[in-house]
Amino acid sequence: MAETILFLGHTEAAGELSRITLEALGAAKSLAGERVVGLVGRETLHAAESIGSCGASRFLAVTGEPFSVSRYATDCAAAEAICRAAGATIVIAPHTSRWARSLPGVAQRLGGRADTHITGITSNGSSLQVARWFYRQRMEALLGRAQRPWILLLESGCRAAWQGDTAPVTLENIEVEITPALVRTTVTGKQAPRSELQTIRPDAALLFVAGAGWTKKQKDGAMHVGQAAELISRFLEVSQASLGSSKSLVDLSGEGHAVLPFLSHLNQVGQTGSTPRHPKGLATCCHGEEPHVVGWRFIQERRAVNLDPNCGWARGKADVLYVADAFEVMARVNALLEER
Amino acid sequence: MSERPSMDVDIVCVGFGPAMGGFLTTLAPALAELPSPPQVVCYERADGLGFGVSGVATRARGIRQSFPNLDPAQIPMAAPVGEEKIVYLLDPIGASRRPASLRLADRFTRRLANRELQAIELPGSPEFLHKTGGLVLSIGQFNQFVGEQLMMSGAVQLWPGVPVAEPLIEDRRVVGVRLAEQNGQPGMDIRAALTVIGDGPFGPVGRRIDETFGVPGGFERNEWAVGAKMVIDLPEGVALEPGTVFHTIGYPEPEIFGFLYVHPERMVSAGIFVPSWFANPVRTSYRYLQHFIQHPYLWRYLKGGRLRSWGAKSLLESGRRGEPWLVGDGYARIGEGSGSTNMLTGSGVDEAWTTGIQLAQGVIELLGERAPFTSENLERTYVARRRESWVEREGRIAENARDGFQSGFLKGMIGMGLAGITKGWFTIHQEPRPAAETLSSIEAYFSDRVPLKEIETIREQCRATGAPLHDVLMERSGWPPIPYDGQLLVTHQDALLVGGKVQATPGFADHVEFLRRELCETCLTQVCVEMCSGEAITRKEGGAPVFDREKCVHCGACLWNCSRAVDGRTNIEFRAGAGGLHSAEN
Amino acid sequence: MNIPYQIVVCGGVVPDPLQTLEPIATANGPALKNELLLPHVLDPWSAHALYEAAHLARRSAGSKVWLVSVAPKTKLQQVMMTIGQRVPLELVAIEGPASGFTDAADVAAALAAGIEGIAGLDQSRLLLFGGWESASRAAGATMQMVGERLGIIDQFQGVDELSVADDGALRILERIEGGQHQVSVCSGPPVLLGWATGNLPEPPNHPQIGMQNMRAIMPALQKARTAQISGGARFESVTLPKQQRATRIVKDKPVEEIAREIVTWVTAE
DSSP: OOOEEEEEEEOOTTSOOOHHHHHHHHHHHTSOSEEEEEEEESOOHHHHHHTTTSOOSEEEEEESGGGSSOOHHHHHHHHHHHHHHHTOSEEEEEOOHHHHHHHHHHHHHHTOEEEEEEOEEEEETTEEEEEEEETTTTEEEEEEOOOSSEEEEEOTTSSOOOOOOOOOOOEEEOOOOOOGGGGSEEEEEEEOOOGGGTTOOTTOSEEEEEOGGGGSBOTTSSBOHHHHHHHHHHHHHHHOOEEEEOHHHHHHHHTTOSOOTTOOGGGBBSTTSBOOOEEEEEEESOOOOHHHHGGGTTEEEEEEEESOTTSGGGTTTOSEEEESOHHHHHHHHHHHHHHO | OOOOOEEEOSEEEEOOSHHHHHHHHHHHHHHHTSSSOOOEEEEOSSSSTTTTOOEEEEOOHHHHHHOTTOOGGGSTTOEEOOOEEEEEEOOSSSOSOOOHHHHHHHHHHHHHSBTTTTEEEOSSOOGGGOOTTOEEEEHHHHHHHHHHHHHHHTSEEEEOSOOEEEEEEETTEEEEEEEOOBTTBOOOEEEOSEEEEOOOTTOHHHHHHHHHHOOOTTOOOOOEEEEEEEEEEOOTTOOOOTTOEEEEESSSSTTOEEEEEEETTTEEEEEEEEETTOOOTTOOHHHHHHHHHTSHHHHHHHTTOEEEEEEEEEEEOOGGGGOOOOEETTEEEOSGGGTOOBTTTTBOHHHHHHHHHHHHHHHHHHHHHTOOOOHHHHIIIIIHHHHTSHHHHHHHHHTTTTGGGGGOHHHHHHHHHHHHHTTTSSOOOOOOOOHHHHOOOHHHHTTTTSOHHHHHHHHHHHHHHTOOSHHHHHHHTTOOOOOOOSSSSOOHHHIIIIIIOOBOOTTOOOSEEESSHHHHHTOSSOHHHHHOTTSOEEOOTTSSOEEOGGGOOOOOHHHHOOSOOBTTBOSEEEOOOOOBOOOSOO | OOOOOEEEEEOOEEEOTTSOOOEEEETTEEEETTGGGSOEEEOHHHHHHHHHHHHHHHHSTTOEEEEEEEEOHHHHHHHHHHHTTTSOOEEEEEEOOOOTTSOHHHHHHHHHHHHHTSTTOOGGGEEEEEESSOSSSOOSOHHHHHHHHHTOOOEEEEEEEEEEOTTSOEEEEEEEGGGEEEEEEESSSSEEEEEOOOSOOOOOOOHHHHHHHHHHHHHHHHTOEEOOOOOOSEEEEEEOOOOOOOOEEEOSOOHHHHHHHHHHHHHOO
């Protein structure tokens, strides 16, 4: 079956396309079939021209103020209109929070299917296969589908971003009627985490994971949560690392127990938390069993500090395991980083 | 703290084990026929039905009475008992502590034994040990099966994850139970006309009843064991027929008995019992279990296998001698905590289940008569049934059967054999002593293998790191280090995480407490640390040991493994607590 | 302004997170080895949704919470023994697989049918809750499809907070890129919220809630209808990650040396 491949992007605040969007375009370009570009945003011409040389046969857009914000109702209406106009059988889109919210609903409207969190696409002649993880990154599947249209949302970092010259394009504007029902929701802005929680740095080079061991009784039989909090926050300050934590540690904070004061559920990595992407990860006071490490699937270099030489990290989960007391090690690490 | 809430039900049950399974399975259908069925609620401490229990080979007489058409295929991991073997395991390492008499016997045995397997299968094992016609079960899976049937009946409610702190006693009458405090909120009082106590031998409700109402003359609970087991996925190509049962003796120490039960789908349960009469003060069940499964007789099957699940539990081995008052005004006791376990036949589940049936029959009779749950009425309807049953008859035979072990392995085996063959007419009677009295000091026990000075150094080092002494002392005594493979031979911490999936619900207080800390501070053995099945109790420099609730598997071993007995009790309190094992495969 | 909400929470069951999971191939597609032996829990994000629902229902007099679940009955029953003690709810049970390898679209159809079967649902009071993803399929796609089937087009995903203004408008915080939240205001129900973790702890057990719930939970389980749920996708393979790192274990080294090594590594480009 000849596929019509629609690359679907949305513009950012300044009208540009984000890196992950260009990565999805890179993936779309690698597939055989007729290629169409679809864009949504307040202003789309500039963005369309920036990828004008990508080889698409058509450039479609839904443009206007109601589409400047990330809102399910308007995003679905726009994406649905573009998909229909393009006659798309395969839709490739970046896994942004905006598309992740709306495109599964679009698949439902079109009688198709959506697969999210795609980490790889392979095209073998007429058959298309995608890779994605199940059970919170604990097993990886390769799958294909007969249903069309098939919407695929691609994770970041899976493909090289498309690079090419700006070129003029003929942009086909598709009208979407804005009924009152589409704008019952108003997007009022963005909110950063509370200042004392500003330890999540998605773009940081290093992920620092604090395990529950920090709040346990230490070898003198007492807990040293205050000292742990001080050591960790100092390290985050001097290293500019992002902070991750385990569910149990975060849960404790909701129970009024002695825990690290700057932790919230946003810091949670793994089972019910995020699967962040950082070049390096340093685990402290965490045992490193499989369920602890599922959130580490996309951390490239991994080191751990733990008192147990036989902990999970020692068995192929980390590149280096330091068998030592994290309190002592991190105190020295902080001192050395401060000296630099 | 806010005001204590209260709720009324008709029957409140504590602990969902095999005894309560038998009770509720018998009771539920009868309730449906009553014009206004009483409200029956059962609270279980563990976070799920079937967490924190064990695998068994049982004759299943009581279970089959409740489920006459039971098809084992309905219950995951169940199989009819097939081939049964009693195997004497020789010591292939030379580290086992065998008394001179046994060493001599071993010399002859070696000639008969398979040299490669270092074991001899005993011909013609005694009838009383057989489980013919019975079932190999995962009690975890079996309890879940029973729980499903009960819940679907709609006649009773089962609530796991709810520890019961204590009984409510008013005017020497039990009027219900009090649930454990959570998040600083006082536990609810559940008031009931009848309280059914099946919380096991170290359950806080049963123990408080004993403290309040006293115990019958001759009552003693000095014989215990920690049962530790693994559920193992056998490697490809290993052919062991489901239902096969091995009972082992002789290794890793003569005092430690072992078993291997084969479940369907290439799963086995392999485990050991470390008894209270074993004199070793660093008697770790986990380390011994690792040596046990590596014995050549078993390792030929298990090598290359993978740990699926792991767990540990204390067993009350005093049997009928540990029988408390079975009933009183407003309460009745069933199961292991009521002294039903038979240590001659090595059977507890069948007996426990049957005591549950007997109580249910009594309760149904009383409900029919509209008679109150008084001591007399429960005596007439429940205790009378129990006294006339095989549980009592066989319990009597077993009563003194294992006393010989108080003076050593061989004498114990002879005593057991005598009791079994003569149906209890002849026994080697010797009053069991509390664990605290049978324990050696570390210095005395290791005097022939480790110099005193070295013991002191080892103790100092372990105190600094909080670690138990057993690994170091065992290795100094000739036991080889464990060759960890990350699959089956894993560290104790991994057994907790990967095998037991141990977790603790937040909001509950520490349930293990060291009562007189000054006694712990001067205690040189600290058996509680050595015996702890979850490494939840650790040494502390200059003080009482430290307890970590999140690692506790609720095996209860610390309660009876304390060398600092005061006023007839150990220096440890074990209260109601949530959490522990999260595997339903044990 | 008090609105008596009708809060419908969609939530499946998943293996307890610490269990060892291994995929196997069956005639009906991939499955978990010994799936029925594994203890299950309410999907963690759905559980957060349920706790938020109960919290909101408590504050808005006259509100009611339903839990709609597609799962094997026996597993759902086990999970209800825990969840049933924590929040007052009415269960709508649908017999079906709990597997992550089922198709989100089919599960959505079954959930939507279950919701449509609730007598007396009023769109002007309806808040449809669920987890933004599951711990099994982790697609974050099912809820949108349920919403579409029910005609709800005010949808939010990765929600951490919902507050109700005096005029009944709903203020919603959704997780977006950069560790930030997007703030939106919707004039009122019906809305769909796929919850992230929210900010509430797990409620403690409450025996009275348990007693109350269980009277209706067992009949709901007994009359659970079976949903037709397919694999949908064509699975070529499902594998556990093989990547094992050659771990270098650094023992018996002074803290100073370890610290220096870590600092060199952390600061290297």
